[in-house]
Amino acid sequence: MKAIILVSHSEKISEGLKEMLEEMIDSTAVRIISAGGTGDGRLGTNAITIYEHLNACCECEEIYIFADIGSSILSSETAIEMLDLEEDRQKVTLFDAPLIEGAFIGAVQASIGACTEDILEEISLNK
Amino acid sequence: MKAIILVSHSEKISEGLKEMLEEMIDSTAVRIISAGGTGDGRLGTNAITIYEHLNACCECEEIYIFADIGSSILSSETAIEMLDLEEDRQKVTLFDAPLIEGAFIGAVQASIGACTEDILEEISLNK
Numbered sequence: 205m206k207a208i209i210l211v212s213h214s215e216k217i218s219e220g221l222k223e224m225l226e227e228m229i230d231s232t233a234v235r236i237i238s239a240g241g242t243g244d245g246r247l248g249t250n251a252i253t254i255y256e257h258l259n260a261c262c263e264c265e266e267i268y269i270f271a272d273i274g275s276s277i278l279s280s281e282t283a284i285e286m287l288d289l290e291e292d293r294q295k296v297t298l299f300d301a302p303l304i305e306g307a308f309i310g311a312v313q314a315s316i317g318a319c320t321e322d323i324l325e326e327i328s329l330n331k
Numbered sequence: 332m333k334a335i336i337l338v339s340h341s342e343k344i345s346e347g348l349k350e351m352l353e354e355m356i357d358s359t360a361v362r363i364i365s366a367g368g369t370g371d372g373r374l375g376t377n378a379i380t381i382y383e384h385l386n387a388c389c390e391c392e393e394i395y396i397f398a399d400i401g402s403s404i405l406s407s408e409t410a411i412e413m414l415d416l417e418e419d420r421q422k423v424t425l426f427d428a429p430l431i432e433g434a435f436i437g438a439v440q441a442s443i444g445a446c447t448e449d450i451l452e453e454i455s456l457n458k
Contacts, residue, residue, distance in 0.1 A: 208371075214351045217334045217431070221342030229375055240347075247354055262395055272431045302429030304344070 206263040206314045207235040210307055211280050213248055213264040215241030221304055228308070229315040236311065249276050256281035262292045267321060269298045272306040286303060301327045333361040333441045334388040337434055338398040338407050340375055342368030348431055355435070356442040362388060364436065373384045376403050379437045381410035393447060396425045397434040 208225070210218040218240025225236050239257045242248040258316075259269055269280045280298050287293045297320055299306050306327055313323045335352070337345040340363045347369025352363050366384050369375040381396075388394055407425050414420045424447055426433050433454055440450045 212347070212431070214347035216343045216347030216350070220339070220347065222342035223343070224341045224374055247351055302432045304339070304431060305429045308400055312349055 205231045205233070205235060205264050206266045206268065207237060207264040208270065208307060208311055208314065209237045209254065209257050209261075209280075210270045210303065211238050211249060211254055211276045212303060213239035213272060213276060215245070217303070219274070221307060224304075225307060225311045229311045231315075233315045234257075234311055235264065237261065243288040251279040251282040251286070254280055257285060258283055258292075258296065262289075262295070265295065266314075267296045268310050268314065268320075268323070269296065270303050270310060271298065272302060276303075277296040281289075282320075288315060297324075299324070299331075305330065312315060332360070332362060332391050333393045333395065334364060334391040335395045335397065335438055336366050336381065336384050336388075336407075336440065337438040338376060338381055338396060338412075339430060340366035340399060340403060341399075342372070342398070343431070347351065349383060352434060352438045355418045356438045358442075360442045360444075362391065368449060376406040377404040378413070379380045383411040385414060385419075385423065385436065389414075389416075389422070392422065393441075394423045395437050395447075395450070396423065397428060397430050397437060397441065398425065399430040400451055403430075422438055423449055424451075424453060426451070428458075432457070 218238035222238040339345040349365040363440040
């Protein structure tokens with residue numbers, strides 16, 4: 205099982221994207237997690253929320269994060285650093301890709317069993 | 332006045348992005364329009380809805396469309412073709428850019444008075 209965490213400044217965006225991906229892929233193979241907004245309804249990001257989602261899916265073999273602009277990336281990096289175990293941090297890939305288009309490729313590829321390197325290559329080909 | 336039309340498969344995504352952009356820029360200079368979903372609550376896009384939004388902002392000097400994947404782009408192209416007047420079609424630019432990241436650059440640049448060519452260049456630099 206792989207997990208994809210969606211980090212946006214807007215909870216509506218990450219929720220909408222989760223729904224979209226779950227309709228498009230086999231979501232029994234990939235767990236899609238919405239981690240947008242500050243956690244109290246405002247626009248922004250929250251490293252603690254992202255960390256809690258990361259921590260809750262440490263049993264997954266790989267965890268992929270797709271984030272939108274600015275502080276989404278910084279908060280995701282902070283959340284990864286907060287994980288206690290190096291082996292958990294090693295499972296996490298924060299993709300340098302646009303949120304919607306990157307997560308779409310990541311979810312489709314992960315759902316058909318592609319490895320992280322193949323997904324990185326597929327995303328790079330679509331830039 | 333310029334207009335930016337956001338086309339996503341998900342109404343939640345285009346609504347969330349509209350809120351995000353309106354918080355980040357001076358929205359008296361740029362009108363942000365959400366045109367996500369099929370119009371009846373399902374995931375997908377609707378060329379008629381996009382056309383109606385285009386038609387409603389033909390008094391704007393420029394109209395920019397940012398779209399997510401697949402049929403978002405096709406529906407946007409169809410909507411542009413549906414405009415009666417060639418001078419209205421000429422006002423519309425459909426950007427080859429990721430929805431959130433592209434619309435963010437487009438909205439910021441348009442709000443400070445950048446022209447279409449400068450926005451195209453700025454988006455190309457950020458790919």
